Amino acid sequence: MKIYVLSDCHEDDTTLHVLFQKAGKVDFVIFLGDGIATFKQALLPYHLPYAAVKGNNDRGAQEPFDKVLTLQGRRFFLTHGHQYNVGAEKNALAAKAKEVGCEMAFFGHTHMPFYKEVDGIMLINPGSTFYGRRGSKKSYGVLCLEEEDMSFQFCTL
Secondary structure, eight states: OEEEEEOOOTTOHHHHHHHHHTOOSOOEEEEOSSSHHHHHHHHGGGTOOEEEOOOTTOTTOOSOSEEEEEETTEEEEEEOSGGGTTTTOSHHHHHHHHHTTOSEEEOOSSSSOEEEEETTEEEEEOOOSSOOSTTOOSEEEEEEEOSSOEEEEEEEO
């Protein structure tokens, strides 16, 4: 199963359309907030299933800030991350993911790719499809789930 992991598009639908057009076979999309209305509109023509959480700039969105997603028997914690102070530290995020029984947590907010295990929980930020911070390029992630294997790859735009 090939899953795109995206965050922080901030109304940049052009990049999303380019990304979805060149996607090839994608089975699912995860969106981690900030630009959720733009994301959902851009995704419509491609008829891809998705899971999304809202971010601090998604005022009025109906989606939750946090969500547990189960795919192929694996549990993933999805959040934008601003409520866990992810710009400063990651322990609160790891603790929450562990509390809800997830092996991995995906978050956004910082606009910087991040991949690190904290207290037994893999924490991943795909970066931003709109703009990177602190020298990061625009980016997203690809999660591949096989029956007994899982891999993650960062991709730049």
